[in-house]
């Protein structure tokens with residue numbers, strides 16, 4: 234059995250079977266997971282021709298929530314923070330690389346949706362962040378104010394950390410033909426994600442084509458786009474789990490985003 238050892242990132246032995254893309258050891262934790270299947274994502278798949286030609290549904294990725302040791306549970310709970318692991322094996326969804334369903338987070342307070350931080354543990358990830366258009370006033374509409382959809386694409390490899398600031402919906406793509414993407418995240422445990430807007434728009438404004446170029450989603454016909462450059466940043470000087478144990482207060486912005494000034 235080929236296993237991927239991720240024990241450098243957490244304070245317990247963490248092993249993933251690269252054949253099944255499932256966790257086979259997580260210290261003393263009995264891991265539970267949910268699986269996103271292809272047909273759960275039928276609305277956000279670009280290549281609908283391929284989708285209808287398929288005979289059967291299959292697993293896309295596995296999500297392990299609250300992968301915390303028994304002795305750390307109370308500390309995570311006290312701070313309303315969750316530590317999750319997601320495993321996305323390489324795959325093509327017709328003409329595009331495999332991706333997550335994509336979602337937004339609700340507001341923690343008006344104008345401040347909950348942020349999130351990701352850490353790549355194995356493989357590579359493309360993080361596509363997308364901020365919707367503003368609601369324009371009648372005056373602004375008349376003046377034809379440019380109202381672009383803002384996007385940020387961050388390419389991250391093992392060890393890299395990625396910030397999802399408030400206001401951005403986000404999807405993760407595994408841009409590799411042969412390597413599984415395994416990532417963890419710290420996020421507030423006080424909300425449920427919102428999937429509807431991205432579903433309604435049939436995915437994000439761009440998708441990552443199998444020929445390794447970005448393709449515009451035709452559903453967004455006339456929208457203007459503002460592309461912002463960003464690279465992974467050191468959010469913590471050590472792996473997230475360890476950094477949380479050392480100083481949980483450092484992660485307060487995940488529940489109170491208004492206390493943080495600079496995001497990206």
Ligand SMILES: [Fe+2]
Pocket residue numbers: 336337338349403426
């Ligand atoms: Fe999220």
